[in-house]
């Protein structure tokens with residue numbers, strides 16, 4: 001009798017599930033089918049069964065220069081074997097890192113390093129509460145700022161839970177959940193209304209300047225400027241969570257693009273091309289409240305500014321600073337992709353909106369225009385997932401989850417974009433023929 005061997009990805013998933021809950025170390029890494037990658041280089045990743053994918057997932061946006069970028073690998077290899085973790089004083093790498101951040105991010109007068117974006121936003125929320133002596137934080141429906149209690153609510157909410165209590169997790173105290181208020185992106189009046197119901201009680205408004213955790217909601221300039229004016233007028237802090245937009249859309253993040261300085265900025269992901277390091281920056285008077293400077297806001301973290309991750313961040317950021325053409329190129333490839341996809345939708349008469357910014361692109365299966373999360377409630381989630389799943393099966397890795405975005409890195413080429421468009425045409429044609437769209 002012929003024997004069929006088990007696919008290597010499935011075997012790994014089963015082995016992992018025996019010792020790791022669900023077989024993955026972060027819930028959104030399980031996408032309804034086993035996935036085990038074994039190699040990554042440039043714009044490509046390869047799975048355990050030997051299938052090669054053009055990678056648009058980019059580790060949720062942490063990969064910006066391409067996988068295993070030599071400029072980063074070289075810096076990391078040099079760092080390993082030098083100073084490892086010592087936990088006292090400061091290293092040259094930490095000084096250089098902070099200098100680069102304050103040079104590149106327009107609003108950064110000082111910075112501290114953290115190891116993940118969640119830590120950075122936790123620090124920002126606590127600092128804002130300490131500085132203002134106020135209780136409430138405002139976040140937007142659809143925005144994600146990490147896994148900690150203060151912000152883990154109302155991201156991809158169903159219509160019946162959007163804007164109301166929609167925690168991402170059990171185990172969050174009601175009073176903590178209640179201390180985070182929800183507004184609508186691109187709708188200044190929704191923020192103003194919260195100030196009216198909670199006068200002088202809002203410590204900060206935190207936002208992804210482009211909420212990429214629901215694809216790409218691009219802010220109007222009027223909204224961004226309005227938020228700056230309103231938070232200043234109300235004595236609250238404006239916190240830009242640039243964990244995705246930082247270094248990806250411009251060396252100075254989206255604040256450089258829109259010309260608005262927040263009080264605090266959090267960043268991570270692309271800053272070190274995939275190495276685990278993040279940070280918080282902001283006005284000197286605010287940053288001086290950290291206990292490292294004699295202030296009253298605890299600053300602690302064994303791994304903060306780890307030499308290997310700092311080396312990766314310095315290499316990535318130096319590269320980006322010294323290659324302004326990097327942005328011109330990825331933005332051009334992004335435009336080519338968005339225009340191509342929009343043309344295909346039109347040609348096939350498929351209702352949808354192609355959007356994004358720079359190297360990020362998204363196809364919503366909904367009639368436009370899209371302003372905030374409210375319009376995304378009408379998105380055809382089944383079509384969104386089917387499109388990403390079928391593209392992935394065709395060798396173009398797009399995370400098969402609704403509203404997840406796609407990223408073009410420095411390693412993608414114009415030819416890659418054209419091949420992706422050809423595949424997208426076939427996939428969309430097939431979906432239309434099957435009545436999925």
Ligand SMILES: Cc1ncc(COP(=O)(O)O)c(C=O)c1O
Pocket residue numbers: 060115116117118119121144145146147208213241242243244268269278
């Ligand atoms: C905008 C934003 N902020 C914060 C975080 C949390 O970062 P981390 O996963 O590094 O904790 C994420 C993660 O996806 C994010 O997208």
